[in-house]
Amino acid sequence: MATEILMPALSPTMEEGTLAKWLVKEGDSVASGDILAEIETDKATMEFEAVDEGTIGKIIVAEGTEGVKVNSPIALLLEDGESADAVTTTTEATTQEALEEAATPAPAAAQVASEEPTPVSKASPDWPEGTEMITQTVREAIRDAMSEEMRADDTVFVMGEEVAEYNGAYKVTQGMLDEFGSRRVIDTPITEHGFTGIGVGAAFGGLKPIVEFMTFNFAMQAIDQIINSAAKTLYMSGGQMGAPMVFRGPNGAAARVGAQHSQDYAAWYASIPGLKVVMPYSAADAKGLMKTAIRDPNPVIVLENEILYGKSFEVPKLDDFTIPFGKARIWREGSDVTLVSWGIGMTYALEAAERLAADGIEAEVIDLRTLRPVDYDTVLASVMKTNRCVLVEEGFPVASFSDHMASTIMQRAFDYLDAPVVTCTGKDVPMPYAANLEKLALVTTDEVIEAVRKVTYK
Amino acid sequence: MATRKAPAKAKPNVSKDDLLQYYRDMLLIRRFEEKAGQLYGMGLIGGFCHLYIGQEAVVVGLEAAAKEGDKRVTSYRDHGHMLACGMDPNGVMAELTGREGGYSKGKGGSMHMFSKEKHFYGGHGIVAAQVPIGAGLAFADKYKGNDNVTFAYFGDGAANQGQVYEAYNMAELWDLPVIFVIENNQYAMGTSTQRSTKSPSYWERGAAYGIPGEEVDGMDVLAVKAAGEKAVAHCRAGKGPYILEIKTYRYRGHSMSDPAKYRTRDEVQKMREERDAIEMVRQMLLTGEHASEDDLKAIDKDIKNIVNASAEFAKESPEPALEELWTDIYADEIPQEAV
Numbered sequence: 140m141a142t143e144i145l146m147p148a149l150s151p152t153m154e155e156g157t158l159a160k161w162l163v164k165e166g167d168s169v170a171s172g173d174i175l176a177e178i179e180t181d182k183a184t185m186e187f188e189a190v191d192e193g194t195i196g197k198i199i200v201a202e203g204t205e206g207v208k209v210n211s212p213i214a215l216l217l218e219d220g221e222s223a224d225a226v227t228t229t230t231e232a233t234t235q236e237a238l239e240e241a242a243t244p245a246p247a248a249a250q251v252a253s254e255e256p257t258p259v260s261k262a263s264p265d266w267p268e269g270t271e272m273i274t275q276t277v278r279e280a281i282r283d284a285m286s287e288e289m290r291a292d293d294t295v296f297v298m299g300e301e302v303a304e305y306n307g308a309y310k311v312t313q314g315m316l317d318e319f320g321s322r323r324v325i326d327t328p329i330t331e332h333g334f335t336g337i338g339v340g341a342a343f344g345g346l347k348p349i350v351e352f353m354t355f356n357f358a359m360q361a362i363d364q365i366i367n368s369a370a371k372t373l374y375m376s377g378g379q380m381g382a383p384m385v386f387r388g389p390n391g392a393a394a395r396v397g398a399q400h401s402q403d404y405a406a407w408y409a410s411i412p413g414l415k416v417v418m419p420y421s422a423a424d425a426k427g428l429m430k431t432a433i434r435d436p437n438p439v440i441v442l443e444n445e446i447l448y449g450k451s452f453e454v455p456k457l458d459d460f461t462i463p464f465g466k467a468r469i470w471r472e473g474s475d476v477t478l479v480s481w482g483i484g485m486t487y488a489l490e491a492a493e494r495l496a497a498d499g500i501e502a503e504v505i506d507l508r509t510l511r512p513v514d515y516d517t518v519l520a521s522v523m524k525t526n527r528c529v530l531v532e533e534g535f536p537v538a539s540f541s542d543h544m545a546s547t548i549m550q551r552a553f554d555y556l557d558a559p560v561v562t563c564t565g566k567d568v569p570m571p572y573a574a575n576l577e578k579l580a581l582v583t584t585d586e587v588i589e590a591v592r593k594v595t596y597k
Numbered sequence: 598m599a600t601r602k603a604p605a606k607a608k609p610n611v612s613k614d615d616l617l618q619y620y621r622d623m624l625l626i627r628r629f630e631e632k633a634g635q636l637y638g639m640g641l642i643g644g645f646c647h648l649y650i651g652q653e654a655v656v657v658g659l660e661a662a663a664k665e666g667d668k669r670v671t672s673y674r675d676h677g678h679m680l681a682c683g684m685d686p687n688g689v690m691a692e693l694t695g696r697e698g699g700y701s702k703g704k705g706g707s708m709h710m711f712s713k714e715k716h717f718y719g720g721h722g723i724v725a726a727q728v729p730i731g732a733g734l735a736f737a738d739k740y741k742g743n744d745n746v747t748f749a750y751f752g753d754g755a756a757n758q759g760q761v762y763e764a765y766n767m768a769e770l771w772d773l774p775v776i777f778v779i780e781n782n783q784y785a786m787g788t789s790t791q792r793s794t795k796s797p798s799y800w801e802r803g804a805a806y807g808i809p810g811e812e813v814d815g816m817d818v819l820a821v822k823a824a825g826e827k828a829v830a831h832c833r834a835g836k837g838p839y840i841l842e843i844k845t846y847r848y849r850g851h852s853m854s855d856p857a858k859y860r861t862r863d864e865v866q867k868m869r870e871e872r873d874a875i876e877m878v879r880q881m882l883l884t885g886e887h888a889s890e891d892d893l894k895a896i897d898k899d900i901k902n903i904v905n906a907s908a909e910f911a912k913e914s915p916e917p918a919l920e921e922l923w924t925d926i927y928a929d930e931i932p933q934e935a936v
Contacts, residue, residue: 145638145639147635148637148639151645151854153854172631172869180854183854183856183858184856209640327767330767332760333729333732336732340735341734341740343718343733344738346741367726368726373926373927374704377702378924379713383928415927
């Protein structure tokens with residue numbers, strides 16, 4: 140049976156092209172791989188090869204013809220013993236149909252329901268009333284979370300720079316080498332890109348790695364593996380395989396370490412579908428969320444903070460204590476304004492609330508705890524009550540997570556707002572070294588108080 | 598500790614059945630890729646499509662050295678690797694056309710396919726990202742205490758990426774059972790090896806980390822298999838990684854839209870006519886009287902039918918349901934590793 144040779148698409152964007160030159164003539168025998176013609180696409184002049192063997196029965200489109208549509212017949216290929224006269228030219232209907240179908244725009248996405256249900260706060264106690272509490276630093280709480288999970292599951296291991304023999308650059312993994320040995324607490328060379336890739340591969344291979352970055356500033360060397368390899372593989376594989384693992388370490392400004400060691404990456408990671416992002420403030424949250432992160436079957440970013448490591452909090456004394464992702468915590472109830480923060484930003488929010496209370500302004504303070512998934516409902520329910528909102532974080536102001544939350548509040552609670560939503564962030568500058576300038580570059584409690592006075596008109 | 602270049606010319610003993618199998622496997626890849634090129638021309642395959650034509654002996658030779666449980670991971674020029682490890686041509690072709698019946702339900706495309714069942718871990722679109730991932734797969738096997746090995750394939754272009762050497766360092770440091778397979782097809786997209794490095798013997802670079810390696814004739818499937826067996830034995834014995842630099846050649850452009858003006862047509866023709874891996878096995882079969890012309894024609898026909906069926910399947914499989922946009926972003930439970 141004769142085969143039509145069709146004008147090929149030779150680039151991702153080609154719709155038509157010029158048949159520049161035929162390199163065969165009617166009557167020529169061709170084999171698979173022989174060059175038939177030169178075709179000018181929108182990008183280059185390409186050689187066009189034969190796929191099947193046969194004889195060129197008829198050249199339908201002459202050389203030099205411009206604007207030849209992709210998929211239109213340009214020649215006829217005959218099998219042995221066939222004659223060109225016996226064959227009538229038809230367009231390959233199935234192909235045309237397939238193309239037309241492909242060109243049909245997809246049905247409009249389902250309309251967003253105009254009547255959204257009223258958000259109800261998800262905040263609820265994280266442990267039973269009367270639970271015995273112990274005092275722990277954030278550093279100890281994170282170590283306990285990792286150790287408990289490693290005792291329970293042999294596939295969990297921790298790797299990173301100085302995590303083993305040095306006991307952690309910030310002493311978070313203190314004592315873990317002694318308990319678990321060098322098979323499961325692994326010192327790496329200083330090679331973030333490489334060991335992050337090895338961690339991702341180990342996760343693909345059925346383990347649950349905890350990859351520690353000495354700080355998240357250094358994870359920029361490895362961000363391709365975190366985003367392109369870890370976050371996207373589940374989707375790209377149609378659900379067949381993903382990277383159940385944790386990337387953790389201190390994030391944001393420490394003290395006097397300058398521009399390259401002081402960046403907050405919350406907004407970067409929170410913008411990536413496929414990642415989960417945790418940014419705890421208290422020791423109890425750090426512990427409960429870390430345990431959830433290790434058990435989660437997805438890649439989880441845990442953004443810790445060097446200044447918070449040494450801060451002590453009450454932690455429930457429970458055998459197996461976890462906190463679910465996507466559930467905010469209300470630290471303080473109030474009716475005049477909603478203060479929303481997470482991570483170290485909570486120190487400013489809570490301090491501001493105390494000082495405002497002395498002046499008779501009652502702030503409701505919400506700790507988001509996780510940024511992806513994030514608990515919109517608890518924030519919205521509070522804003523609908525207080526009608527005012529100030530967001531607090533140390534990150535850069537442009538495209539910050541606060542911007543995202545402010546936009547959500549504007550879209551979903553516009554009619555409830557009595558004042559613009561205000562964001563209090565770090566300044567739009569690289570972090571300076573000088574003590575006075577560094578203080579100025581970070582968000583301050585005074586700025587939060589000023590923002591609250593502005594939105595409460597008090 | 599780099600070993601001298603192995604003179605892989607001596608023909609190892611090979612059975613008739615094995616030789617016929619290699620012929621079939623290589624031919625399947627070539628015909629499949631030709632069909633993919635044709636479907637691309639028809640607009641049924643979109644975006645980037647990187648064909649493996651010319652390099653077939655590399656994956657077929659190495660798969661002949663592998664056992665069940667071994668893993669493989671590669672770059673975006675991945676169709677050949679998938680067919681060689683036994684993935685279904687229908688599922689691969691339907692992924693190329695972006696259909697529901699594809700390995701990733703149409704959500705991955707040519708560069709992003711995976712098969713847990715066949716231990717194929719991608720299909721990676723970022724040049725060299727698969728190299729530390731391959732070392733990580735090997736890390737997982739060593740951690741679990743089995744004797745599986747991982748084949749981490751990458752090209753001469755990827756061989757200049759820094760993360761390759763980070764992976765070399767840790768793989769040797771931790772004795773990871775990974776074979777770093779450099780498929781040197783001489784061109785990183787349009788840049789020849791001569792224009793990208795002054796140390797073109799990529800296999801020798803492992804010496805800096807203590808990793809042995811060798812150069813292999815990638816147009817000779819039996820030489821590739823012999824080298825693969827040596828590398829596999831080294832890894833399974835717990836001696837750490839091994840490097841194979843396999844000299845091969847890609848007949849087509851870098852991707853479908855590459856006119857390949859950076860090399861002459863004569864250069865390509867010369868390789869096709871004088872060094873073609875499939876033709877070499879074909880001649881061995883005929884001169885050794887292991888198969889007749891008719892036998893080979895029957896195989897050709899059989900392969901053509903498989904490939905045509907895959908194209909039909911890939912055309913008829915429906916596009917993914919619109920709801921698929923929102924699935925597989927997060928896993929609900931940990932997918933179990935196939936043992």
